[in-house]
Amino acid sequence: MKIIKHIGLGIFIIGLLIFTSLIFVGKYELTENTFDSFVKSKGLKSELFINDIQNNVVGKEYSNPFALSSDITSALENANKTYKKEQKWDKVIWDSPHELSYNLMKPSAKGLVVENQGLFFFLTFGLGIIGALMFIIPDVVLLGPAGIKNDGIYHNKSTNRGWIGWITAVYLVTFYIILYFFADYIVNLIYLVNPISKALSGNGASQWFLYGFLYCTVMTVMAVRMFIKYRHNKYQIIRTASVLFFQIGFAFLIPEILVRFNMPYFDFKNAWPLDYDFFFDWNIKSLINSGTLGIFMLVWGTIFSIIIIPIFVYFYGKRWYCSWVCGCGGLAETLGDPYRQLSDKSVKSWKIERYLIHAVLVFAIIMTAVTLYTFFSGVDSFFGIKTYEIQKVYGFLIGSIFAGVIGTGFYPVMGNRVWCRFGCPLAAYMGIVQRFKSRFRITTNGGQCISCGNCSTYCEQGIDVRSYAQKGQNIVRASCVGCGVCSAVCPRGVLKLENGPEEGRIQENPTLLGNDIDLMKMLKDK
């Protein structure tokens, strides 16, 4: 069994190495035809750029994506510089350089990968999946009888913030930066999933399709790990199945299929303000222009965010969303599960968390307000805040850097809920409801706590669960996502996630059971 595990790890690493190295193989050639039709379809007026590309790039064969990307982007920047100086604004190209270069490079790729999409899909995704499953499935036997198996987590360099963890973090961060900002470098990788995209939506794959597919794949494989690890715990199994279902069905398949039928791409379970561009004018317009279904989507999205979300939080706590439905939560609970113990539990980090997450919420609200003001009034700024600018800043800082690069990239060093804990505005909003108006709490079982600290250690949200449990106090915290792992790892059966009457949920003066009743009363009165 151990051998299978090791071979699996080897196969996985080979798959990962091939995946990574594909960036460097293949050839690129921008043909006359491709370029002409691109210029036409975009209506480009930048003669400098067009000439530059035609003279220096078109027809030339590049052996790696970086040189081609660099030629295109510098041509663009040079042309723009000149026109800006001459104040010929209509000739300036406003697209971001790497986006434009991506659009030119996608059809220019040729060679090994593009010609053997199926084969390379197998060598990357295929090997990765097979290897990972060979690594994971033997645990059914290796872990022994079902139960909490956290042996060696703090001895393992990948899960104790050791060197493997750091390398993983660097890899993930790099991946996210390329994905968000340099998609033109990974055209080859996008071709890997091109056939799948075509089959689903009828269109070729984009970097977002690649990301979505990868996301679902990773979640599925790591969900298998969760099913094995927690096979004695029905709450964990159902919850994991639920996030997987919502990710694959609602976030991935349904939107792709909608596109196939010429409908707007729409994720029915996404909610503002996590879905920060829901109220952006292009989104509203595109929905309004898509007939009844589009209008329904607009209404649904609004009602979902503003009415359904808080009502459900009232009844079940924010867990119903964060660890049963949400995509970010889904990745955190599957891929991120091995890293949950790395979240900082200090009072200081709790303080930082509160400032940061509420600041993001305020930022999201202001941005949305400005956006809607612009939408209805037509004025493109509000008290000097330029709508387009604030959207751009939010999208870059929060949408890309915080949610993606830091949020997921830092799993192996800061725990798996960095984004959900410090950044997500939807989590902040639901947290306020959960803290002040909800039936959800984690009940502490009388006096049974032995202060061992397992619960705090494995809280992905950095809640010092023990500090409540050892006082006999229920845990009512804005940040709790109700993953249920504290309850699972507690060796003394102290913690239970419950939805019960609001009355008595928050205990200002808790007492521990055990001592004589009079003394307990006295301790309570103090």
Added chain:
Amino acid sequence: MEHVVIIGNGISGVTTARHVRKMSDKKITIISDETDYFFSRTALMYVYMGHMPFENTQPYENWFWKKNRIDLVKNRVEKIDSTNKKLLLKDGSEMSYDKLVLATGSSPNKFGWKGQELDGVSGMYSKQDLDTIEKYTKNIQRAVIVGGGLIGIELAEMLLSRNIPVTFLVREMNFWGNVLPKEESQIIANHIREHHVDLRLNTELKEIVSDENGRVKAIITTKNETIDCQFVGLTAGVSPNIGFIQDSEIECNRGILINRHLETNIPDVYAIGDCAEQENAIGRRRPIEQVWYTGRMMGETVAQTICGNRTEYKPGHWFNSAKFFDIEYQTYGWVTSRIQEDELDYYWEAPCGKKAIHVVFDKNNREFVGINTFGIRLRHEMFDRWLNEKRSVEHVLEYLKDANFDPEFYKQHEEEIIEGFNKKFGTNIQTKRKSWKRIFTTF
């Protein structure tokens, strides 16, 4: 300002300090030479197993002590001069006190076995023990554990987590047989064997054999079997730490003798936790109670007394919990290894053999006496209340669903449990649906 000195920074001493601080402005000093800060002894196993780093066993962050003006002194008390209210410390310095709390805990029993001081032989109690175990269990072929209590089974689990084969010697015929009824012992013994532990019941240690370097190389049992091993864990119970007290005026038996107010024979000197021994046992409790909870409860009580509110130690209903590998155990009230003469009992076990419930009640008035539960979590508060209200066993079973504390979606067994009871005793109990209202109408 009155100076309260506490010897021992375990749960008992620290609880005392915290509560004294809550109620007063007294100067508080805690002396211990084990670790810089309070840590949870019960979590030592998880450090070895890699579930937690050692820092995570510390329930309070390091700034806590200064902020609450609790002075921590890392030193060992060698002598108590109760006439002059002075302590002599290991480094030669002295410290005077106005109130002294002895919370010195206990140490592993060593019954004078030949070879018990060899390298590679250790108890499992202190941080130092943990370090020793860490040091002597690297790359070994087999370990032997002597003594089948809760700490022994934890040690077995620890060693197995590092793939070290374990032989487990247990004196009793049944595992933890002085506490658990036979049925439960059987479940646990099966489970231990399921984890591939070489469990030897009814077997004792005779001698530990040394190699040429003074390190253990084997043990010999009372059945004269020799078992090769490179590590021996001694977990045959613990005894109060009273060595340095014995030549003082403070009266000791096996532990430091105290009355119901936790006072020793010397004024202003108290003893609590593992090291204390009640002159007269309280109810069915043992005179020396070596559990986390009682240490904490005595700390809460003695703090009242120290702050001028002389309070009797009145522990409520007995409860306890433990985990045997993957099987959790909780108990409320009294279920003794041999059911008493005036009691009846009912035992239910799930087909999987990993869940069980054992209920004991009074033969004559059917009052509920206690419950053991394996693999099913129960709500402490409900049992505390039922015991206070002296409810009948029928009442408890009827409302058993209120007391279920398992995570959501877990399979529930109340119906089967009660069906079995009805069959055995010819009753007709019907389970009531869980009611929040009942659960939350409390004192």
